Amino acid sequence: MDCVFCKIARGEIPARVVYEDDKVISFHDINPKAPVHVLLIPKMHVENLKEEIPADVSYALIRGIRETVKRLGVSEYRIISNNGRGAGQEVFHLHFHIVAGIEIPPATV
Ligand code: 5GP
Numbered sequence: 356m357d358c359v360f361c362k363i364a365r366g367e368i369p370a371r372v373v374y375e376d377d378k379v380i381s382f383h384d385i386n387p388k389a390p391v392h393v394l395l396i397p398k399m400h401v402e403n404l405k406e407e408i409p410a411d412v413s414y415a416l417i418r419g420i421r422e423t424v425k426r427l428g429v430s431e432y433r434i435i436s437n438n439g440r441g442a443g444q445e446v447f448h449l450h451f452h453i454v455a456g457i458e459i460p461p462a463t464v
């Protein structure tokens with residue numbers, strides 16, 4: 356599949372990997388918007404949260420956030436996930452932005 360994040364998951368495109376297990380992988384964003392800006396993805400291809408995700412993968416994503424921030428040495432962080440083009444999604448492989456190291460204002464809607 357011609358998906359940049361699938362290629363990173365398969366090791367076909369280089370990335371600065373932070374954490375990896377059999378179901379998820381996290382790596383530094385190529386264009387960081389904060390001192391810490393890491394992306395966590397499932398290795399299986401799902402476009403975004405509108406799609407069904409197996410329970411074990413859902414759990415692995417939550418665990419992957421925890422393992423990633425542990426390796427980064429950060430204890431306070433924000434998780435962002437853009438779902439759909441209108442919400443700012445540019446890469447259509449589910450990912451969570453893990454952002455830290457900047458003064459983050461309260462979330463607004
Ligand atoms: P989105 O706007 O879809 O929520 O976020 C996509 C993110 O993926 C952007 O922050 C962008 O910088 C990052 N990105 C796009 N292509 C690559 C890539 O090839 N490698 C890495 N490490 N990040 C990428």
Ligand code: ZN
Nearest residue numbers: 358361400448
């Ligand atoms: Zn993909």
